Amino acid sequence: MTKCYMCEQGMLKKEKVPYTLLGELIGHFEAEVCTQCKEVFFSEEISKKITEVTKAKGLWGISARTKIGEAGNTLDVRLPKRIIELMDLEKGTEVLVYPVSKKKLIVEI
Numbered sequence: 001m002t003k004c005y006m007c008e009q010g011m012l013k014k015e016k017v018p019y020t021l022l023g024e025l026i027g028h029f030e031a032e033v034c035t036q037c038k039e040v041f042f043s044e045e046i047s048k049k050i051t052e053v054t055k056a057k058g059l060w061g062i063s064a065r066t067k068i069g070e071a072g073n074t075l076d077v078r079l080p081k082r083i084i085e086l087m088d089l090e091k092g093t094e095v096l097v098y099p100v101s102k103k104k105l106i107v108e109i
């Protein structure tokens, strides 16, 4: 067995692990899991496969560039249609907005 690349303590065991993205199960994929730190490693081949499935499910590259608009004396951010549909958003939905840094803003539904 191979030693873990992360902690260099545990051994890597072949296992099928679930892979989730944006709360949706993409599938179970073969990976090497560390017996010590539980870090999961996917081979390049499996990573490609995960990307393919993610694309097929329409969940690839869901982030999008948008511009800040103006509404009265406040500013608003327009959300792209794909995100609105994926998250079931509608006008009037209450959200929590908070900055985590000067460059990052979190919107929690």
Ligand SMILES: [Zn+2]
Pocket: 004, 005, 006, 007, 008, 009, 010, 034, 035, 036, 037, 038, 039
């Ligand atoms: Zn490890």
